[in-house]
Amino acid sequence: MIISSLNTRKITYLVLLSIKSNKKWISLFTARRQSIANEASTELDTKIPDYVDLSACWDKASENIEHIKCGLLKGMKIVPNFISEAEENALFAEIEPYMKRMRYEFDHWDDAIHGFRETERTEWSGIGAEALQRARRHSLEDVTTALPHTHVLDLDEKGYIKPHVDAVRFCGRTVAGLCLLSPAVMRLRHSEQTDLFADFLLSRRCLYIMKDVARYDFTHEILQNDLSHFKGYHVPRTRRISLINRSQPISQ
Numbered sequence: 001m002i003i004s005s006l007n008t009r010k011i012t013y014l015v016l017l018s019i020k021s022n023k024k025w026i027s028l029f030t031a032r033r034q035s036i037a038n039e040a041s042t043e044l045d046t047k048i049p050d051y052v053d054l055s056a057c058w059d060k061a062s063e064n065i066e067h068i069k070c071g072l073l074k075g076m077k078i079v080p081n082f083i084s085e086a087e088e089n090a091l092f093a094e095i096e097p098y099m100k101r102m103r104y105e106f107d108h109w110d111d112a113i114h115g116f117r118e119t120e121r122t123e124w125s126g127i128g129a130e131a132l133q134r135a136r137r138h139s140l141e142d143v144t145t146a147l148p149h150t151h152v153l154d155l156d157e158k159g160y161i162k163p164h165v166d167a168v169r170f171c172g173r174t175v176a177g178l179c180l181l182s183p184a185v186m187r188l189r190h191s192e193q194t195d196l197f198a199d200f201l202l203s204r205r206c207l208y209i210m211k212d213v214a215r216y217d218f219t220h221e222i223l224q225n226d227l228s229h230f231k232g233y234h235v236p237r238t239r240r241i242s243l244i245n246r247s248q249p250i251s252q
């Protein structure tokens, strides 16, 4: 479903589609000088990635909404197939013996996460360790600012993550997750203008990088299986493990 590398013909096609479907593009040809915010958003319009589903709420023409959208799309990036199947297998083999001894927690209705078990791990071996290191280098400007441990979050097939913002006490400006075993849909919703939201397809073996506006101004959640839809298609959510690296909290 995901087009990871667009060839030139596809880009031309998508640009034409944008021109047809977006009035903002038409005004581009009227040579009218646009505000900086509008220019930035026009630039993004050509490149709305396949992994994001923007709902109709963003259509209302307003500079403020364009500005928020721009920040969201700059702050949330997904790299499909960031790890190979062999790397996924190695990472899974390393954590599974430990994870399967724990029970999934369903009981606490007020927890942000429902149906999960988790741990933190600092030492990794073999090609799994290399993959994690590659993910850190790709996500964090300066790997020395990463927290030393990786958060391992194992969601049961009936599990889901409710909307939340990661606590600034425990995490800096970047959250980067490697997604194992199952695809999932992550919804980001603006914390104040709550009608503004977008869905992101986290394909199996992808890496997502959520930072800045996406990390601070939006809540994020992982949809449960029966609500797990993307661009009209059901994305079956089975058991899913995410390996999350975070930057160190910024001292308050």
Ligand code: OGA
Pocket: 153, 161, 166, 177, 220, 222, 242, 244
């Ligand atoms: C979290 C979280 C997302 C994921 O643990 O705070 O949002 O990809 N996890 O599992």
Ligand code: MN
Pocket: 164, 165, 166, 220
């Ligand atoms: Mn989170």
